[in-house]
Amino acid sequence: xxxxxxxxxxxxxxxxxxxxxxxxxxxxxxxxVDAEFGxxxxxxxxxxxxMGAFKFRxxxxxxxxxxxxxxxxxxxxFSSGNHAQAVALSARLLGIPATIIMPQDAPxxxxxxxxxxxGEVVLYDRYTEDREAIGRDLSQxxxxxxxxxxxxxxxxxxxxxxAKELFEDAGPxxxxxxxxxxxxxxxxxxxxxxxxxxxxxxxxVEPEAGNDGQQSFRSGQIVHIDTPxxxxxxxxxxxxxxxxxxxxxxxxxxxxxxxxxxxxDAMNFYAARMKIVVEPTGCLSxxxxxxxxxxxxxxxxxVIVSGGNVDMRRFCELLLSKG
Amino acid sequence: xxxxxxxxxxxxxxxxxxxxxxxxxxxxxxxxVDAEFGxxxxxxxxxxxxMGAFKFRxxxxxxxxxxxxxxxxxxxxFSSGNHAQAVALSARLLGIPATIIMPQDAPxxxxxxxxxxxGEVVLYDRYTEDREAIGRDLSQxxxxxxxxxxxxxxxxxxxxxxAKELFEDAGPxxxxxxxxxxxxxxxxxxxxxxxxxxxxxxxxVEPEAGNDGQQSFRSGQIVHIDTPxxxxxxxxxxxxxxxxxxxxxxxxxxxxxxxxxxxxDAMNFYAARMKIVVEPTGCLSxxxxxxxxxxxxxxxxxVIVSGGNVDMRRFCELLLSKG
Numbered sequence: 001x002x003x004x005x006x007x008x009x010x011x012x013x014x015x016x017x018x019x020x021x022x023x024x025x026x027x028x029x030x031x032x033v034d035a036e037f038g039x040x041x042x043x044x045x046x047x048x049x050x051m052g053a054f055k056f057r058x059x060x061x062x063x064x065x066x067x068x069x070x071x072x073x074x075x076x077x078f079s080s081g082n083h084a085q086a087v088a089l090s091a092r093l094l095g096i097p098a099t100i101i102m103p104q105d106a107p108x109x110x111x112x113x114x115x116x117x118x119g120e121v122v123l124y125d126r127y128t129e130d131r132e133a134i135g136r137d138l139s140q141x142x143x144x145x146x147x148x149x150x151x152x153x154x155x156x157x158x159x160x161x162x163a164k165e166l167f168e169d170a171g172p173x174x175x176x177x178x179x180x181x182x183x184x185x186x187x188x189x190x191x192x193x194x195x196x197x198x199x200x201x202x203x204x205v206e207p208e209a210g211n212d213g214q215q216s217f218r219s220g221q222i223v224h225i226d227t228p229x230x231x232x233x234x235x236x237x238x239x240x241x242x243x244x245x246x247x248x249x250x251x252x253x254x255x256x257x258x259x260x261x262x263x264x265d266a267m268n269f270y271a272a273r274m275k276i277v278v279e280p281t282g283c284l285s286x287x288x289x290x291x292x293x294x295x296x297x298x299x300x301x302x303v304i305v306s307g308g309n310v311d312m313r314r315f316c317e318l319l320l321s322k323g
Numbered sequence: 324x325x326x327x328x329x330x331x332x333x334x335x336x337x338x339x340x341x342x343x344x345x346x347x348x349x350x351x352x353x354x355x356v357d358a359e360f361g362x363x364x365x366x367x368x369x370x371x372x373x374m375g376a377f378k379f380r381x382x383x384x385x386x387x388x389x390x391x392x393x394x395x396x397x398x399x400x401f402s403s404g405n406h407a408q409a410v411a412l413s414a415r416l417l418g419i420p421a422t423i424i425m426p427q428d429a430p431x432x433x434x435x436x437x438x439x440x441x442g443e444v445v446l447y448d449r450y451t452e453d454r455e456a457i458g459r460d461l462s463q464x465x466x467x468x469x470x471x472x473x474x475x476x477x478x479x480x481x482x483x484x485x486a487k488e489l490f491e492d493a494g495p496x497x498x499x500x501x502x503x504x505x506x507x508x509x510x511x512x513x514x515x516x517x518x519x520x521x522x523x524x525x526x527x528v529e530p531e532a533g534n535d536g537q538q539s540f541r542s543g544q545i546v547h548i549d550t551p552x553x554x555x556x557x558x559x560x561x562x563x564x565x566x567x568x569x570x571x572x573x574x575x576x577x578x579x580x581x582x583x584x585x586x587x588d589a590m591n592f593y594a595a596r597m598k599i600v601v602e603p604t605g606c607l608s609x610x611x612x613x614x615x616x617x618x619x620x621x622x623x624x625x626v627i628v629s630g631g632n633v634d635m636r637r638f639c640e641l642l643l644s645k646g
Binding site: 026028031047048050052268271272275276277278308311312313315316319320 | 349351354370371373375591594595598599600601631634635636638639642643
């Protein structure tokens, strides 16, 4: 069955599938932020999602749609980050065997976490081996179903449920800020915005060092870049996807970029003032909103806080680096 | 009018007074903690309270009860910590002038925060001057009403509203862990527990270095100690109060102590796994619950997370100190 471009109906169906498995995460407010912006700002806290990031939504939705044969054979995914843990945890909850392909130099804590969720970890050398080839190989040899990190209709639909909950719980927004790596969260959020808050301007936010999405958005075709150097490790993707790009192109108002120092400022603000831990990638949305706050005065502003999975040593080193 | 010992009815009245001013803070869960304990653990997140700590509840309740003369003359408080900010913010919200007596070597950030809330800050030299004498002086000279940090029925009643909300939102508990400095939060929590969850064992938790509460509880009279050396700066009080002690003695099951390294472990767990920032004093309750988790298996356990006001540099230095 060929895959079709996801629509809001798919987001709504995903919401039914993940109900009772994913957390309906809280929407936080900050009087300090509201005063600073002269606006009403609503933070959708996916750092408080299961396994610490929105990725659980998409992975669980995709795995829930497996048929009996797929469930028995198992799932394969490649990721060094949150997607790996999201697939491993979803697979365990659904009783599906999971194989996760991770670079052998991935942080031990992430390898351990993935194994802790019951995933079988296959390590590869990221300098001499191609993880996509390994994935295809395992997929063909053992009939495993590959669940990609962002460019899949079921993944996009699952990620869109976070923004859906935000609109349902906090009402329509004038603007919504969403981080952008491969575009799964952004395209899913845009589908929800279009359906539930039609006047809302949706902004994707990338690290300055890796603005392939911005280039693609403005040029009208998918631009590929080298792996960018940024502390936003969840947004180090090299290009948008065939499913995510058309939605972004059609539904998104603009793609913005922020610098690493702005991310650290936002991370510090979240911790010091809002008392929450947010990973660098999760700070993209708020950092961009802050930079354009003059234009947001008097508006209702949504900010998706995408995740909180950051090694505490790294977190502290980043905060202390700002003096 | 002589002050009377607070009862649960005072907590209930305080809840009415603070409604719409204090946040009804969320109750968080952690599957990891539940699995580790083999129990259901409920975290009442007062680190997400206004100005970052439960202290706002007691201060706002006390100031709300001022009569016209008191409101006009103003309030005075002495504190280097959360109580100062709680009084300053409550006073601003109620349109009452506030004078806060702070040591001149208090962190600039706390002095600034107190001024930011509109409080007039009077600095004193903690080595040569007596803050209580300064407070009494101002009180007599200008008719200011002194609101003490813990030993006052209105403060105790206000602090009790946090546990009240926990029982209302999460149901009765078998055990409740509460940090203990001067005993305002502990005695207020015990009043709520007695009324709303009569079978609940309430535990007060002190830093190991400053166990005056434990000594007092066991000896039956208030024991005074020198200011203890501990990272739990909110629990560096030297003695319980005349209002807090009798309630603690009557209603509390036991007073436990934890070490500074245990506090850092708990602080790290909160940040790394639950994605929340908790100040060292706020970690006392969970650290003690963890240490006796074997006895808590199968139970419903409440943990009051008292505050999140920690300088981020200090927070990071503490976390990194554990290697």
